[in-house]
Amino acid sequence: MNSCSSFNEYIYQAIIKNWDADALTDYQGPTLQYHDVARKIEKLHILFENCDIHQGDKIAICGRNSAHWAVAFLATLTYGAVAVPVLHEFNAEQIHNIVNHSGARLLFVGDFVAKEINPVEMNRLEGIINLPDFSLMISRSDKLTYAREHLNMMFGSKYPKAFRKEHVRYHENEADELALINYTSGTTGFSKGVMLPYRALQGNLEFCLHRLGHQLKAGDSMLDILPMAHMYGLAIEFIFGFCNGCHLFFLNRLPSPTLIAKAFIDIRPGLVISVPLIVEKIIRKKVFPIISTNRMKLLLSMPVVSKKVKEKICEQVYQAFGGRTYEIIVGGAALSKEVEQFLIDIGFPITVGYGATECAPLISYNDWHEHVAGSCGKAVEGMEVRILSSDPQTVPGEIITRGRNVMLGYYNNDEATEQVLDRDGWYHTGDLGTMDYLGNVFIRGRIKNMLLGSNGQNVYPEEIEDKLGAMTLVSECIVIQQNEKLVALVYPDQDELVNFTTEELENIMEQNRVELNKLLPNYCHLSQIKLHDEEFKKTPKKSIKRYLYQNI
Numbered sequence: 053m054n055s056c057s058s059f060n061e062y063i064y065q066a067i068i069k070n071w072d073a074d075a076l077t078d079y080q081g082p083t084l085q086y087h088d089v090a091r092k093i094e095k096l097h098i099l100f101e102n103c104d105i106h107q108g109d110k111i112a113i114c115g116r117n118s119a120h121w122a123v124a125f126l127a128t129l130t131y132g133a134v135a136v137p138v139l140h141e142f143n144a145e146q147i148h149n150i151v152n153h154s155g156a157r158l159l160f161v162g163d164f165v166a167k168e169i170n171p172v173e174m175n176r177l178e179g180i181i182n183l184p185d186f187s188l189m190i191s192r193s194d195k196l197t198y199a200r201e202h203l204n205m206m207f208g209s210k211y212p213k214a215f216r217k218e219h220v221r222y223h224e225n226e227a228d229e230l231a232l233i234n235y236t237s238g239t240t241g242f243s244k245g246v247m248l249p250y251r252a253l254q255g256n257l258e259f260c261l262h263r264l265g266h267q268l269k270a271g272d273s274m275l276d277i278l279p280m281a282h283m284y285g286l287a288i289e290f291i292f293g294f295c296n297g298c299h300l301f302f303l304n305r306l307p308s309p310t311l312i313a314k315a316f317i318d319i320r321p322g323l324v325i326s327v328p329l330i331v332e333k334i335i336r337k338k339v340f341p342i343i344s345t346n347r348m349k350l351l352l353s354m355p356v357v358s359k360k361v362k363e364k365i366c367e368q369v370y371q372a373f374g375g376r377t378y379e380i381i382v383g384g385a386a387l388s389k390e391v392e393q394f395l396i397d398i399g400f401p402i403t404v405g406y407g408a409t410e411c412a413p414l415i416s417y418n419d420w421h422e423h424v425a426g427s428c429g430k431a432v433e434g435m436e437v438r439i440l441s442s443d444p445q446t447v448p449g450e451i452i453t454r455g456r457n458v459m460l461g462y463y464n465n466d467e468a469t470e471q472v473l474d475r476d477g478w479y480h481t482g483d484l485g486t487m488d489y490l491g492n493v494f495i496r497g498r499i500k501n502m503l504l505g506s507n508g509q510n511v512y513p514e515e516i517e518d519k520l521g522a523m524t525l526v527s528e529c530i531v532i533q534q535n536e537k538l539v540a541l542v543y544p545d546q547d548e549l550v551n552f553t554t555e556e557l558e559n560i561m562e563q564n565r566v567e568l569n570k571l572l573p574n575y576c577h578l579s580q581i582k583l584h585d586e587e588f589k590k591t592p593k594k595s596i597k598r599y600l601y602q603n604i
Contacts, residue, residue: 059231059254060130060222062295068217070270070297076119078304079275079315084119086297089126091215096127096186098206100158102199103178107132107223108230110154113183114138114147114169115162117280117302120183122290124160125280132223135232136245137281139592140165148173150235154245154463158196161189162304227251233463234283234409245463248283252412253291255434255456259414260292262433264323267378270297272322275315275374277307277330282592283413284384289325298322309333313372320374328387329594331380331402334372335391337547339365366398379420381405383413385595386495386514389426390522396425404428406493410472410479411435411457416493427492432457437493438478444487448496448510451485452478484512501598503533505575511538516578519571523564525549525557528588530596532604537579540565541601543587557583 056062070086077083084092105111111128113135115121128135136154138147140162151159151174161169162183171180171190179196180189191197199206211219225231231253233245268274274293278285293300301319303311312330342348343365351361373380379401387404395402403420406428407413416437418429431437434456441449454477461469472480484496497512505511513531520529520540528543542561552560561581569577582604588596 055258058225058227059250059257060225062254062257063126063130064220064222066295066297067220071217073271073297074299075294076122077299077301078119079301079319081304082119084123087215087217089123090220092120092123092186093127093130094211094215094219095203095207096124097131098210099196099199099203100127100131100133102206103193103196105131105133105157108134110134110136110156110233112136112138112151112154112156112159114142114159114165114281115140115183116164116304116306117276117285118162118183118304119302120186121160121162121280122294122300122302124181124183125286125290126294129225129231130222132225134230137232137234137286139235139279139281141279141592144168144170144173150245151177154233154235225250227254228460230460234281236409244465244468246409247460247463248412249460252457252459253287256287256412256414257291257295259417259432259434260288261296263417263419264292264378265296268293268296268298268322272298273319273376274298274300274323275319275321276300276302277312277315278325278327278384279592282384283409284327284407285325287412287414288381293323316372316374320376322376322378324373324377324380326380326382327384327594328382328391329385331382332388332391335369335394338372339369339394362398366400369395369398369400377401379403381417383407383428386518388521389518393425396423406495408479408481410459410481411453412459414457415451415453415481418492424488424490424492427488427494429493430491431455431493437487437491439485439487441486445489446486448484448486448512450499451481451483451493451495453481454478503531503538509573509575511576513538516540516568516572516576520564520568520578523568524560525552526564528584528596530588530598530601531578532598532602538577540578540581541584541588541604542581543584 056065067086067090073086074083075086075089111133113121113124125135136156138150147169157178159177159180160183161180166189178193179191182189188200228249230247231250232248236244276289278289280286280290352358381403383405401420403418403423405417407415414432415435416429416431435453436455437453439449439451441447458479482499484499486494497514501513503511503513516531517529520526525544525548526542527545530541532539565578565581589600590596
């Protein structure tokens with residue numbers, strides 16, 4: 053696609069160029085073609101106009117990924133209103149807080165969310181619209197009620213001879229104009245609404261079109277697994293895929309590992325965007341048990357045979373992701389070094405990116421051919437990255453970045469904005485990292501997660517967890533500090549748990565601790581491993597909510 057002067061022009065061009073092609077499909081459900089999307093957008097524009105929604109007004113969207121979620125989002129931006137995507141995984145109170153804090157006038161909701169929320173708690177809303185059919189769940193405006201009841205008539209009257217390409221007209225956005233507010237938390241006292249301008253969305257989009265667009269052609273399939281209310285899924289899976297003319301599939305049900313695995317096989321996506329958890333589960337459950345057998349270990353130890361065996365393993369892993377993907381881009385959290393190195397060793401097209409909601413989200417990335425193990429790529433075009441350290445190659449320091457993708461600030465929160473955006477436009481990520489002489493960024497952990505050893509040494513729990521996570525019967529783990537001693541909480545592998553007594557399990561964990569400590573400097577040694585009886589609570593990026601477990 054040729055460069056466009058504005059973000060909304062990319063949406064316009066994608067619709068016009070792919071008018072009769074498949075656009076959005078709810079997996080195992082109906083499909084909208086690009087002209088269907090245009091027609092639905094136009095109907096929502098008529099609805100907005102007739103209930104006095106103006107440019108800059110906030111419209112919230114909360115529900116599982118679906119074709120209609122995508123339509124509501126596109127309609128909001130192309131109208132000139134401000135989208136407020138809300139994670140459907142937030143509880144009712146958090147959803148209420150975000151809707152109220154943002155000042156949203158309308159709220160689109162999915163079936164699941166509609167049953168959870170209480171409209172009384174969002175008394176400034178003028179209406180709640182159901183995503184499945186765009187019907188009204190509640191209306192507090194006579195204009196909204198009338199417009200929805202007569203929407204088909206209004207549309208037919210405006211376009212009596214059918215809605216055609218020449219009728220498509222979208223808001224001509226400015227670069228620094230506010231496009232959306234994305235909330236990093238739903239808690240009242242910690243609500244930080246990241247204000248993202250159109251230039252940030254366009255910066256991410258143009259980078260993807262330039263670096264990935266030639267690997268996917270119009271009509272190729274993409275599977276949208278990650279929640280579109282999170283910037284990683286919204287920008288890379290959805291916006292890029294749509295503007296590239298791809299056919300997008302949405303898992304509009306709870307994305308269980310079984311459903312995701314089946315969807316990969318059915319849809320055969322041309323590009324896979326994933327969080328580490330999905331990739332690691334497939335590798336640990338389906339591949340590692342096979343290569344751990346004595347016969348396979350013997351074959352892998354024989355140089356000539358090993359190459360052929362690795363090629364076969366790579367092909368099997370490749371088929372598990374549909375057999376057509378150009379590469380798998382992992383982001384949102386740290387990928388296990390064990391899994392990453394295994395995939396690199398067999399020649400699998402894996403790469404790791406790095407970003408933040410505040411950068412919509414891309415900060416760094418490398419194509420899989422250029423990927424350096426342990427890194428998350430180089431600064432993307434339009435962005436600068438620095439490490440605040442006396443020696444950025446060896447001494448970890450805070451990662452800071454500035455450029456086209458950086459937010460305007462936090463909505464109605466100047467204090468929080470000033471804490472992370474300095475006078476020179478640098479965004480302080482709160483992440484610790486190093487950078488090699490080629491510009492590859494290596495993440496060490498979060499500053500707020502860093503622990504202080506008994507003799508003042510810096511301890512990065514993520515590095516300990518990476519090694520522990522690869523050990524026997526460990527499904528999930530987190531390292532915390534108690535009375536200046538390091539303790540690991542472990543959620544064991546539930547599939548294997550039935551084969552062991554509690555005493556045997558505790559002995560295995562003690563052996564894990566002894567073996568792990570041999571791999572670590574003294575100040576990182578674990579004093580104890582405690583068993584945790586349920587999965588750890590996680591963020592939408594599937595990283596553990598550490599703050600919940602600090603005082604266990």
